[in-house]
Amino acid sequence: TRRIFSGVQPTGNLTLGNYLGAVKRFVEMQDQDWQTIYCVVDLHAITVWQDPEQLRRATRELAAAFLACGLDPARSILFNQSQVPQHAQLAWIFNCVARLGWLNRMTQFKDKAGKDRERVSTGLYVYPNLMAADILLYHATHVPVGEDQKQHVELTRDIAAKFNNDYGVPDFFPMPEPVIEGTATRVMSLRDGTKKMSKSDPSDMSRINLTDDADAISQKIRKARTDPEPLPSEMDGLEGRAEARNLVNIYAALSGLSPEAVLAEHGGKAFSEFKPALADLTVASISPISAKMRELMGDVAEIDRILGRGADQAAEIAEPILAKTYEIVGMVRSR
Numbered sequence: 001t002r003r004i005f006s007g008v009q010p011t012g013n014l015t016l017g018n019y020l021g022a023v024k025r026f027v028e029m030q031d032q033d034w035q036t037i038y039c040v041v042d043l044h045a046i047t048v049w050q051d052p053e054q055l056r057r058a059t060r061e062l063a064a065a066f067l068a069c070g071l072d073p074a075r076s077i078l079f080n081q082s083q084v085p086q087h088a089q090l091a092w093i094f095n096c097v098a099r100l101g102w103l104n105r106m107t108q109f110k111d112k113a114g115k116d117r118e119r120v121s122t123g124l125y126v127y128p129n130l131m132a133a134d135i136l137l138y139h140a141t142h143v144p145v146g147e148d149q150k151q152h153v154e155l156t157r158d159i160a161a162k163f164n165n166d167y168g169v170p171d172f173f174p175m176p177e178p179v180i181e182g183t184a185t186r187v188m189s190l191r192d193g194t195k196k197m198s199k200s201d202p203s204d205m206s207r208i209n210l211t212d213d214a215d216a217i218s219q220k221i222r223k224a225r226t227d228p229e230p231l232p233s234e235m236d237g238l239e240g241r242a243e244a245r246n247l248v249n250i251y252a253a254l255s256g257l258s259p260e261a262v263l264a265e266h267g268g269k270a271f272s273e274f275k276p277a278l279a280d281l282t283v284a285s286i287s288p289i290s291a292k293m294r295e296l297m298g299d300v301a302e303i304d305r306i307l308g309r310g311a312d313q314a315a316e317i318a319e320p321i322l323a324k325t326y327e328i329v330g331m332v333r334s335r
């Protein structure tokens, strides 16, 4: 059977990239025959400084966003990472399995640490080991993520393989597969078609947030960088046109059409005509979500109850797997 695990950091607003590349797909997967486990990864968030009150708010807001996007706690497990201590426990073991050289190759660390490597937290460095623990703690087999997380899932496989090999337990941790599918696995910045849309970009005009109102969305799309040519009718006409390709991909992901079908419909149009259509589609997709989020945030106690119940369900799966791991490693457990 398949077991899906994925996580999102509660840092700032959820972007259209997070929604199309991850959360929307999480919801689609719960409608299939798989066990689905989704996690608000608050322990990952503090690898860079978080104001405690902000973190608490962002954690609940992200849970509300999951629910508003259609995640159903009756069909999926939804919880925040720190409520299931086994994540941190397994991560320690993986700190002792992963090699320095492996972590040195992680591009997300290099990007986030920048030039000032001496000053970032050690947590940022071992972040991928905690992510491996998230996944392997449930013996998850499939991990839906955006393109930027592929390297971390591959590292997870390396950790699983080395653990199984070192301890002589060939099938203990399964090799999880990254699931990177659809037309929005890498949504790009609206200001620069070579950079991914990100909640940490200094320019708010570079991204669409799930909480943006209709005016903000229309303005951001109207001002999105493009080239002067009209849209092509065929895919090869998008060659070398990163910004145009990005808007077509967003339209495709939101409408459920293929990019080919979007071009068949809109090919030949100028951006002055295509952008308003894209803005309307984006507003129609996102405003029900932000309205629902605001409503859910009116009852924080209920969100906390959902996270607590999810944590209980998650711990029920995690606990025996961690106990077995400790036994394999040679820890004495006498109570």
Ligand code: TYM
Residues within 6 Å of the ligand: 005, 006, 007, 008, 009, 010, 017, 018, 019, 020, 021, 022, 023, 041, 044, 130, 131, 134, 135, 143, 144, 145, 146, 147, 148, 149, 152, 184, 185, 186, 187, 188, 196, 197, 198
């Ligand atoms: P995070 O919080 O940065 O992003 C959450 C999810 O959104 C995807 N994503 C995008 N997809 C398409 N286009 C974009 N511009 C874009 N930006 C973000 C990400 O790929 C991700 O799927 N390390 C993870 C969180 C994590 C995790 C895990 C994921 C922790 N433990 C275990 C999977 C399994 C992260 O920082 O995601």
